[in-house]
Amino acid sequence: MDAQSRKELLGSRIRKYREAENITQERFADMVGTAQSYLSDIEAGRVNVGFDLLCRIAEGLDVSLGALGDRDPDKWQERAKSK
Numbered sequence: 001m002d003a004q005s006r007k008e009l010l011g012s013r014i015r016k017y018r019e020a021e022n023i024t025q026e027r028f029a030d031m032v033g034t035a036q037s038y039l040s041d042i043e044a045g046r047v048n049v050g051f052d053l054l055c056r057i058a059e060g061l062d063v064s065l066g067a068l069g070d071r072d073p074d075k076w077q078e079r080a081k082s083k
């Protein structure tokens with residue numbers, strides 16, 4: 001998988017989890033300490049995300065980092081349940 005595909009996968013996962021919680025982009029951006037416009041760019045796969053912000057996003061969505069970026073996010077949820 002190339003870098004652009006990874007950014008698009010990450011962005012689509014963030015959007016999916018955020019929308020599943022019925023959280024607007026504006027509200028979620030406030031929750032994780034970034035601008036709504038930057039969150040929009042992340043979800044569209046247009047920018048690279050720093051590790052600190054990525055951790056805050058995962059925490060805000062209550063998912064693992066692996067669930068955001070892995071091709072098979074369900075395996076991370078299965079691992080969490082087994083611990």
